[in-house]
Every structure is written in C-alpha cells, then in structure tokens.
Amino acid sequence: MSTFSELGIHKSFIKGLKELHIEKPTEIQEKAIPVLLASKTDLIGLAQTGTGKTAAFGLPVLHNIDPNNSNIQALIIAPTRELVQQIQKQLFKFTKYVDHKIFAEGVYGGEKIDRQIQRLTRATHIVVATPGRLLDLIERGAIDISKVNTLVLDEADEMLSMGFKEDLNKILQFNTSRRSTWLFSATMPNEIKNIVKNYMSPNAVRIEVNKDALVNKNISHHFIQTHIQEKVNMITRILDQRPEQRGIIFCRTKAGTKALAEQLQNEGFAVGALEGDMQQKERDKVMRAFKNESLQVLISTDVSARGIDVNNLGFVLHHQLPEQLDYYTHRSGRTARAGKTGQSIALIIPGEMQKLIEMQKALGIVFREITM
Known part of the structure; x- marks a missing residue:
C-alpha cells in the first residue's frame, strides 16, 4: 500500500x-x-x-x-x-x-x-x-x-x-x-x-478497478417477495426498522415517485422526492435537506438520481426492479461509498423472480431473501 x-x-x-x-x-x-x-x-x-x-x-x-x-x-x-x-x-x-x-x-x-x-x-x-x-x-x-x-x-x-x-x-x-x-x-x-x-x-x-466486481463488493443484495398493493405497507415497515439510517428509494416513473413520497409523508416519514419535472431550485432544496439530514429518505427516478453523492447511506430500496441492468449498478452504487457497507433491497412481485435470477448471473452477485 x-x-x-x-x-x-x-x-x-x-x-x-x-x-x-x-x-x-x-x-x-x-x-x-x-x-x-x-x-x-x-x-x-x-x-x-x-x-x-x-x-x-x-x-x-x-x-x-x-x-x-x-x-x-x-x-x-x-x-x-x-x-x-x-x-x-x-x-x-x-x-x-x-x-x-x-x-x-x-x-x-x-x-x-x-x-x-x-x-x-x-x-x-x-x-x-x-x-x-x-x-x-x-x-x-x-x-x-x-x-x-x-x-x-x-x-x-x-x-x-x-x-x-x-x-x-x-x-x-x-x-x-x-x-x-x-x-x-x-x-x-x-x-x-x-x-x-x-x-x-x-x-x-x-x-x-476491481474488474470482476461490476457492483461494489461492500453492498449486500436482498429481495423481499410482496404484492403490488402491499408495497407501501412493506416500505413503511422497512423504514420503521431503520430509524437511524438514511437511504434512497427508486421508482421507475415520475408519477410513482410523487405518489410514494406523498403516501410516506402522510405516514409521518421525513422523505423528499426528486423527479424530472422539478425546477432546479426545488431540486437543490430537497438535496440540501437530504445532505443536512433533515430528510431521512430520498425517493427518486433513475435519471433524477444521477450525480447524487451522499456519504453514509445505509440502504437503497428498489420499489420496482429497473428496466436496465446498468441502472441496478448505478442505483445500488449510491450506498456503500468510500469503504462503508450498505444494503440494496428489491421488492419483488410474483413473476419477477426470473428477472432477479438473470440479474444475479449478469452482475455476478447473490440476492438473499428477507422475510418480514
């Protein structure tokens, strides 16, 4: 060294x-x-x-x-x-x-x-x-x-x-x-x-750099089997278990991002949304609140999360699996920075197991199941 x-x-x-x-x-x-x-x-x-x-x-x-x-x-x-x-x-x-x-x-x-x-x-x-x-x-x-x-x-x-x-x-x-x-x-x-x-x-x-690790080796990968109508419920339980940890929840669409943020705010969680229709001023405000820890969780689309670099994020949560493989890499890479460890948790609905198995193979990682 x-x-x-x-x-x-x-x-x-x-x-x-x-x-x-x-x-x-x-x-x-x-x-x-x-x-x-x-x-x-x-x-x-x-x-x-x-x-x-x-x-x-x-x-x-x-x-x-x-x-x-x-x-x-x-x-x-x-x-x-x-x-x-x-x-x-x-x-x-x-x-x-x-x-x-x-x-x-x-x-x-x-x-x-x-x-x-x-x-x-x-x-x-x-x-x-x-x-x-x-x-x-x-x-x-x-x-x-x-x-x-x-x-x-x-x-x-x-x-x-x-x-x-x-x-x-x-x-x-x-x-x-x-x-x-x-x-x-x-x-x-x-x-x-x-x-x-x-x-x-x-x-x-x-x-x-660590050629074989397409995905940072300090991240552990998990999945939870659930149903569409159960997802919000499941997310509130995950957040309840992690009151001290900060994280990002990824949604595929702008509308989904907004809706989830509202639902979680109504449940009393300190969350903010980042999505493509926001003015830059609004976006900066949310990022500032997240960086100074007055927001615990960001909810974001893939594109809106580009370039976010916040240390000490404990987890990344996938409300849905991303469309593209490299999106999974970019999403999960938001945690476990600078030598720290982090968790990546995907919510899986019936019919998505096959996709998960393909992702494991392509990325050379192992997903472990969490039961709630």
Missing part, C-alpha cells in the same frame, strides 16, 4: 487531503496518479462511482496547471450539476495549502448564463462543466478551450445515457491535437468505445 507522497503528490496537496480525511490512496488513485503525473498520455479508467476517481484525476490535473498562465488549461466534463459542483468543491479543498492560487470555475444549466459568463472573465485555470451549458458558452465565444491540455470525461456512460452524445462529439472535436484525454466510465458500451476510437490515442493507458 503506497502513500500519496510515494505516488508523487506534492506536500502542499497532501496537507489538504489530510484535512479531508483522505489518508490512504484507493486502488484507482494508486494506479492512475503515477501514470498521469509522469507523462502526457490518454487514459481510460473503468471505475464505479465512489472509488475515489475525483482525486485520481483531480490531483494530476492540479499538478499540471501553470498558475502564471491565465488560460483555461484543463476541462472536466461531468453529467450533472451536482457532480460538477462536487468536483469543483473538491479541487478547491485540495488546493487549500498550495502557495499559488489555482482557479476552477463550474458551469452548468439551471443557473443564469450571464452570471457564469461574468465569472469566466476572471483568471480561470480549470473549467468543470456539464456538456450542454459548456457547448452553449463555447458557441457564444464566452469560453476559449483552445489552450486546454487536459480534458477529463467523468462518468462518460452516464453522459451518453442522458442524451449528451452530440454535445460531447462537438466538444471533443475542438483542439484534439494538443490535449490529453482521460475518460472514466463504470461501463463500456459501444458508444464509449466509439469516443475512444475517434478522439483518443490507440496507446491510451487502460486502468480497471
């Missing part, structure tokens, strides 16, 4: 990491940091969320910045506003004890574009962005990415499944010759392979 200083991280950064209680490098940090510090290279990192990716690419990005050069030197693209804000916050905290100022700016939808344009007129070394808003700013001439020497794509598979394929292709076509591209993804669908083929070097370094 190496230390951050053995990996080549500068003392001043290590002091900032200590304060964030980041003492020992995770597997992805151990594998990626030395490579990214030592040479200009393209990199493909296969890693789930919650494995410490932000420091794995963030520290080398910060090491590469020339603070005396006021051009945008690094661009980090992520799927959601929440993830962008979180990466920007981390970078800021990593640089707390660094002598020279490194400025990182976040740009995303849901905030007035004029304010972002205004902020970008100051010296900015790193831009962290969602694809749509970034493209908008490039096309308005408010952001110049021609001097970027490092481009990071974080959660690339999430960006594609959210419909950002065209935006990403447009962004990746700028200044291809002079930059290194680092791509991180939990899964490798064909569309990601195309990005690799079209915009990255054939000699790109490949790093995989």
Whole structure:
C-alpha cells in the first residue's frame, strides 16, 4: 500500500487531503496518479462511482496547471450539476495549502448564463462543466478551450445515457491535437468505445478497478417477495426498522415517485422526492435537506438520481426492479461509498423472480431473501 507522497503528490496537496480525511490512496488513485503525473498520455479508467476517481484525476490535473498562465488549461466534463459542483468543491479543498492560487470555475444549466459568463472573465485555470451549458458558452465565444491540455470525461456512460452524445462529439472535436484525454466510465458500451476510437490515442493507458466486481463488493443484495398493493405497507415497515439510517428509494416513473413520497409523508416519514419535472431550485432544496439530514429518505427516478453523492447511506430500496441492468449498478452504487457497507433491497412481485435470477448471473452477485 503506497502513500500519496510515494505516488508523487506534492506536500502542499497532501496537507489538504489530510484535512479531508483522505489518508490512504484507493486502488484507482494508486494506479492512475503515477501514470498521469509522469507523462502526457490518454487514459481510460473503468471505475464505479465512489472509488475515489475525483482525486485520481483531480490531483494530476492540479499538478499540471501553470498558475502564471491565465488560460483555461484543463476541462472536466461531468453529467450533472451536482457532480460538477462536487468536483469543483473538491479541487478547491485540495488546493487549500498550495502557495499559488489555482482557479476552477463550474458551469452548468439551471443557473443564469450571464452570471457564469461574468465569472469566466476572471483568471480561470480549470473549467468543470456539464456538456450542454459548456457547448452553449463555447458557441457564444464566452469560453476559449483552445489552450486546454487536459480534458477529463467523468462518468462518460452516464453522459451518453442522458442524451449528451452530440454535445460531447462537438466538444471533443475542438483542439484534439494538443490535449490529453482521460475518460472514466463504470461501463463500456459501444458508444464509449466509439469516443475512444475517434478522439483518443490507440496507446491510451487502460486502468480497471476491481474488474470482476461490476457492483461494489461492500453492498449486500436482498429481495423481499410482496404484492403490488402491499408495497407501501412493506416500505413503511422497512423504514420503521431503520430509524437511524438514511437511504434512497427508486421508482421507475415520475408519477410513482410523487405518489410514494406523498403516501410516506402522510405516514409521518421525513422523505423528499426528486423527479424530472422539478425546477432546479426545488431540486437543490430537497438535496440540501437530504445532505443536512433533515430528510431521512430520498425517493427518486433513475435519471433524477444521477450525480447524487451522499456519504453514509445505509440502504437503497428498489420499489420496482429497473428496466436496465446498468441502472441496478448505478442505483445500488449510491450506498456503500468510500469503504462503508450498505444494503440494496428489491421488492419483488410474483413473476419477477426470473428477472432477479438473470440479474444475479449478469452482475455476478447473490440476492438473499428477507422475510418480514
């Protein structure tokens, strides 16, 4: 097990990491940091969320910045506003004890574009962005990415499944010759392979973290057999048993999310809903309440939960099994972060056992039954 200083991280950064209680490098940090510090290279990192990716690419990005050069030197693209804000916050905290100022700016939808344009007129070394808003700013001439020497794509598979394929292709076509591209993804669908083929070097370094574990090994998987009309009842009993734990309940539809939230609120549970029709202000309010623990449980659709990163979640509950396999991975990966353990519990109605058996096989996990 190496230390951050053995990996080549500068003392001043290590002091900032200590304060964030980041003492020992995770597997992805151990594998990626030395490579990214030592040479200009393209990199493909296969890693789930919650494995410490932000420091794995963030520290080398910060090491590469020339603070005396006021051009945008690094661009980090992520799927959601929440993830962008979180990466920007981390970078800021990593640089707390660094002598020279490194400025990182976040740009995303849901905030007035004029304010972002205004902020970008100051010296900015790193831009962290969602694809749509970034493209908008490039096309308005408010952001110049021609001097970027490092481009990071974080959660690339999430960006594609959210419909950002065209935006990403447009962004990746700028200044291809002079930059290194680092791509991180939990899964490798064909569309990601195309990005690799079209915009990255054939000699790109490949790093995989716990390759066999499609799903984080600190999560235990469970199912409860029930009936449609019994589900709400079952969920209240599960929550009653876990008064101290926080979690997320996943529903397939916006309407289902709203209805379940209302039913549980009427039962006196501190729950909030996240769904696609919400205004960004509302969404931020719910997320704040969840982060400061005045809400115990979030109820969310798959798309609305993108980019949520909250530590110490005890469980994820599936009101219904997701349509797609990788959704199960993304859902359950919201718990058991940063080395903690967590439970993933699926409510199964008659006729769904077959699907459960297929999921076990495909994901290499074992579901254990809980009887209530």
